[in-house]
Amino acid sequence: MNDYQTRLRNALIDQHKLVFDYEKKRLRDEFAEHLNCPVCGSDRNSVYMRKDFFTFTQCAACSMVFLNPRLNNTATHAFYNSMWNSIYNELKFDATTASTALDDKINLSNLMSIGQIRPPRKGDSLLEIGSAKGYFLKKARDQGYNVYGIELNQKNYELTRREIGDTIFNKDLFDLKFEPEFFDVIYMRDVFEHVPNPKEMLQEIHRIAKKNCILYIEVPNIEGLIYRMVGEKHVVVFGFEHLNYWSPTTLSAVLSSTGFYVDKIMHASLDFNLRYLTSYLADQQFTAIQANPINPVLRTMLKVIQGICSLSPFQYLDNLILPWLANTLHRGSVIKVIARKR
Ligand SMILES: [Zn+2]
Numbered sequence: 001m002n003d004y005q006t007r008l009r010n011a012l013i014d015q016h017k018l019v020f021d022y023e024k025k026r027l028r029d030e031f032a033e034h035l036n037c038p039v040c041g042s043d044r045n046s047v048y049m050r051k052d053f054f055t056f057t058q059c060a061a062c063s064m065v066f067l068n069p070r071l072n073n074t075a076t077h078a079f080y081n082s083m084w085n086s087i088y089n090e091l092k093f094d095a096t097t098a099s100t101a102l103d104d105k106i107n108l109s110n111l112m113s114i115g116q117i118r119p120p121r122k123g124d125s126l127l128e129i130g131s132a133k134g135y136f137l138k139k140a141r142d143q144g145y146n147v148y149g150i151e152l153n154q155k156n157y158e159l160t161r162r163e164i165g166d167t168i169f170n171k172d173l174f175d176l177k178f179e180p181e182f183f184d185v186i187y188m189r190d191v192f193e194h195v196p197n198p199k200e201m202l203q204e205i206h207r208i209a210k211k212n213c214i215l216y217i218e219v220p221n222i223e224g225l226i227y228r229m230v231g232e233k234h235v236v237v238f239g240f241e242h243l244n245y246w247s248p249t250t251l252s253a254v255l256s257s258t259g260f261y262v263d264k265i266m267h268a269s270l271d272f273n274l275r276y277l278t279s280y281l282a283d284q285q286f287t288a289i290q291a292n293p294i295n296p297v298l299r300t301m302l303k304v305i306q307g308i309c310s311l312s313p314f315q316y317l318d319n320l321i322l323p324w325l326a327n328t329l330h331r332g333s334v335i336k337v338i339a340r341k342r
Contacts, residue, residue: 054239134160267332
């Protein structure tokens with residue numbers, strides 16, 4: 001492990017020790033919040049998976065998978081302001097890395113698919129919730145949209161505000177009190193899995209959206225083949241930050257119950273290939289506390305497969321075949337849902 005990884009791992013262990021009772025192997029009472037299903041409100045659920053003492057349950061009524069119990073407001077706020085978060089942000093937000101470049105590419109392609117469904121008209125209002133460094137908003141502005149952004153990370157907020165202006169906010173959506181029926185497009189990528197009150201949030205989005213407004217949501221898909229194969233070893237299964245584990249069924253249900261209809265669901269599977277699969281199975285991921293208890297012989301075999309798949313001709317096929325399979329079976333690692341306000 002390099003220095004960055006060691007610092008990140010140690011900071012995560014510190015946070016884990018803070019909120020968990022290691023004797024009882026559960027969240028300390030003062031940090032725990034028990035809840036009913038965030039989609040349908042049912043109190044009937046069973047254990048879906050566990051990881052590092054976090055328990056993820058599945059609703060018996062609507063199949064929603066969610067963290068339960070989860071960290072309460074105080075503990076969540078402390079985690080987002082913890083040393084772990086600032087170390088993580090060094091790479092995620094502070095530097096121009098391969099992952100930033102990939103994010104930009106995905107955001108641009110999502111903007112293009114929105115344009116294909118509803119060609120941008122000059123003066124249309126577009127809101128991005130979780131606008132990061134503002135790449136999506138800059139591209140949207142170039143296409144003629146009036147752009148608005150919400151970004152809670154202070155550094156990103158300041159950076160984007162300098163570039164785009166005073167329509168970038170670092171406040172909660174509920175506190176901003178936008179005019180009713182204001183937006184033509186609302187965009188959220190890698191956000192909706194973090195939200196503690198998804199239904200209330202969609203109700204607020206419904207209030208500020210014009211009729212027929214496009215709501216674009218991209219989230220991990222817990223029914224994706226990658227999760228079927230690696231389960232809780234996946235880097236996305238992370239109780240400190242990811243509360244809700246959506247599927248096409250549960251995301252459609254919550255959208256429909258808040259006044260939206262689903263126009264289109266697209267699947268993407270950038271990490272459903274042998275390189276990622278072998279890594280999830282053989283390596284300890286940065287969101288995991290406990291070491292991966294894997295047989296050393298199996299680990300060596302997985303590493304050999306990983307090495308072969310990293311060679312250029314194989315890498316090309318590896319990026320093509322399994323993602324195509326998952327997307328064709330509608331079991332992508334990620335779903336991109338285009339909904340409209342009814
Ligand atoms: Zn439910």
